[in-house]
Amino acid sequence: MLTLSLALALAAAPPDTARHRPPPTQAAPAITVHNQPALPVVALRMSIVASDPPGYAGAGHLFQHLHLPALEEQAARVGGRVQAIRGSDAIVYSVVGPATELDYLAGILRSALRVPGGGANAGMLQALSALAGERSAERETAAGYVRARLRSQLFPADLPPAGTEDAAARLQSAPLADVWGEIYAPDRVSIVAVGDVNLNAVERAFRSLPEAPAPGRLPPDLADTVASLAADTPQATRGWIGTAWRADSADAAALSVTARLLRNSLRRRMTRSSVEVEHWWTHHGQALALVVATPDSLVPAARRTVTAALETLGAGVTDESVRAAGAAVRREMLFYSRTPERMAELLGEFADRGGGRDATQRYYAALGEVTEADVRRVLEQLAAAEPGTVNVAPQRIPADQRRR
């Protein structure tokens, strides 16, 4: 069984709420269905668990940009919506629409598995331009910059979804079929369906997937070089402090609860600063990241508070606060997944990380069982790790340029 809601509404849930079946053939995807009869709507999430070919960072996301306009137009014909996301783990397409249009919606997703057709050349410049915009956007604001730089310190192999300048230049002239052939294979595809549908119907809709193009002829051993982030620090009106610790071996639920406790603790003590504490979790590993923005005059104090954050939390953590934090994270999961597409996203993300088909449910259950000792263990692991750090100083405006 694979449902969040089952954990809370066992009595109310129908007996066959969730089904999963591994792919019967290499040309068919693994399918998970979560039956939600509340509304005759279905959300389909298709993920292709693959990295970009070496030297072609951003390729997966480029294909998404090439496909997306046509997908959106097709979905609009039945009042549906399409989304394309390139995560660290997978290339993801989602579509949501009336459940009676299941076959049509599945067809939209299947079409995204083909190499973009004749019209793609016209869209290539537009897609490359969109990628360039996304690469720039990551460095334009302090919030994006701090996270990008922390990620590059902790997970150097986890390149930005939008790729690199050099890779974009290669992609412009590379044969798209060869690049796609390096990314796509039917056995890398997983489907999550959430809504008023059953497993048999979804299996029929995805009975066969397009064949992968013949093996590519891309030059071997190309490297993706990311331009130095330190060279283009953005201007900011507040001081930004980023700290992150890698915690690959930490229990995921305990790490999430620790992140929540740390956020609560810092927000109580840093009332004039904005504080975010995040649990990063991809197939590259796990980390706990702390991003603080604070007024200029408070930067030194904020830096001290952040440096001592783990120790301070350790001194104040109690079993009761751990239980409350676990419950809060669980409730946020439920709140987030209250639409079919978000439920599909949550179920799919956990599966894409390699956690298995019931990874979401196990994580949800584990959140309720995290103890004070688990959190202390996580804190010890974090304290032993070498943290990544980023600081962005607030912009100094010369006195004669200040608005009077």
Added chain:
Amino acid sequence: MSARTFRAAAGALLALAAWTGRASAQERVFVRPEPGTPVVAVQVVVGVGPADETAAQAGISYLAARSVVEPSRAAFNSLGARLDVDQQKDAIAFTLTAAPDAWAEAARLLMVSIFRDPVDSAAVVRQRAAIVRELTGREASPADALERERARAVYGTEHPWGRPSVGTATSVRAVRVSQVDAFLRQNFTPERSVVAIVGPVDEAEARDAMAPHMPAGELRADSVPAPEPGDSTVDAEYNSITTWVSATWRYGPDSDVEALRMLAQLALDRVSFGPSRRSVYNSRAEVVRYAGGGELRLTVVVPPREAEQWAGQLREAVGGYAGAALSPAVFLDRLRRFRGERLMELGLPEQRAAAMARAALLGDRTATLVDFTRLTPERLQAAARALQSPIVVYLGPARSPGG
């Protein structure tokens, strides 16, 4: 779409139409059990609004509603529940969303806050200041300015619905704590309220949870004076480089609202940005329904020199459907899209709860969520024909005579 596909679709739609919230004995609590939905949404709608206010106290309903729940905010947070308060022309809507293990406690807290707790004077003062700040900030917004002009034009300057539903910064600032207290006692009563609950709940348990707060009895609905619209064209000068052009068609209590919704979407397609309509910066269609009728609104944002031309296009976009009925094939194609868009509007459990509560407030005892199952080309045509001339509002730089 083949005929076979459409039959299958129609079957499913009929099933949806039959999914109605079941009313309890007191006819004002509606429960829609949804196994598999991860949260419970509760919508409490109190039929109080501008019609219960004097012009000098415009906005007191909204202030009272926000003040009465403010002291409970911390408790809602600790339960992981989310609460929104929305003032509509004819009612205040409280929307609560909570996890299945916390919803009953959160709903009890909400009902006690609305109907039993005396108002906290400090909360009124804080909320009054917050609303004044918000309204002051919104005064410069063209969308808000358009809404104010439209309300005045459609209902008349003396009509309570001709005023902003949340009041103005000036009127709210003048409201006293004692007035809020008196307003609450007089108007925020269970007899004027309906409740809709959607999510993984047991129907009997949900009804039991509401019973202490919602005594049996019919819904008390007060009548609202008839609209007294002003001129059919309103020019409102606004300092901007674009002009907002809005056409509003009033419709009566017996109108075919679902057909009007489809008509609005089809009309929107005819005036939205596209290869042949590159000068449309933004466009929007909406159908709102109140006791005694409602409005179909169509709005575009265009260059000022094209404003008059676009007003004509808005009229034609709706009026065009009053001519010959669409052919069955074209109609089915349009209906296919409309059906999906309507379902997407109900994607969140709180949206379903809101739709149920509004239907119940307007006297639909089955609180039907959607009604597009039996739409036909003829119904669409009839709905377009039944509309009178729209009231057009221009908001933008001064228009020269003759456009």
